[in-house]
Amino acid sequence: MAMHGAFSAAQYKKPVSDRSSDVSEFVCPVCLEIFESPVTTQCGHTFCQSCLQECLRPQKPVCAVCRAALGHWTKAVDLEALIQSSVAACKGCGAQVCLSQMRSHTAACSKYQDYIEEGVRTTAQNQPAIISPVPNRYTFTCPYCNCLNLDQDGLVEHCTSQHARDARQVVCPICAAMPWGDPNYRSTDFFQHLKLRHGFAYDTFVDFFTDENTMIQEALQRSLVDN
Structure with a gap:
């Protein structure tokens, strides 16, 4: 059951001008985007309203962060106001963008897409090779020409x-x-x-x-x- 109330602003004591380099406190843990219509659960975790709705689909819904039972939540009014009034630099092009507009900006920013792709490549290169003790029984190599990954x-x-x-x-x-x-x-x-x-x-x-x-x-x- 939703409970409408103000999200505590005590968690957001830094001046708006100091937040342009760190927006992690405004990022939803489910979609990893800037909060959109943020709501806070009774266990103290905040999500986009649409992301919370996904958490509520199971018969026994739980918080996506701590797995506590979900029953009550509040609209994070103060947090939403900060998102409307705060700006941050796009990590792709560097432009100063209002946080409430950051989703639409990054979706259209080609330099931000390049930034994400480079991050994915770097992460993949830094992953240690994992050798599985279980043989691969789902894809095979041609015994004649060594063509790979054939089911x-x-x-x-x-x-x-x-x-x-x-x-x-x-x-x-x-x-x-x-x-x-x-x-x-x-x-x-x-x-x-x-x-x-x-x-x-x-x-x-x-x-x-x-x-x-x-x-x-x-x-x-x-x-x-x-x-």
Whole structure:
């Protein structure tokens, strides 16, 4: 239930002129934009009104910051007034913009878009490489030409269309990724193998922690039920 009241201005003691370099206190934790029609929950966290509405969708709504139950909130009147009267520099072009207009400005500012893209690239470059102990069983590499990131159906289609006349014996990358797979086994007829063994998606039927014979029996039983 909404409770209409004034948001405490005690949290905003800095003069407006001092805020042009730091607008973090005016940023919604959900959309990461300047607050739009801000409201404050009973647990003390502030959101855009539209963002709060998203938090209220579940049957038992909770605060997006602290996970406290949501039941009451107030309009952050004083905060909204500060947003209407404060200015800050666009991080793209450097222009001084009223905070209430910052969303529309950054949406149209090409230099701000460049600033965001550069930030994304820098963050991606600084991320440490994560080596997963779980093998990738969803995308595969073509055993003939090393084409990457083919899903099971894509691998079958790629090999059939691009390498149908290639007589080399190759290791099936799908089988090799499975717990029972032999990474050194080379199929004498790879295309027949693909047709017979990989006509269905493994992740639909397979329990990766069971042995191959058990998996095959379960897959057959399920196929009979489905038919």
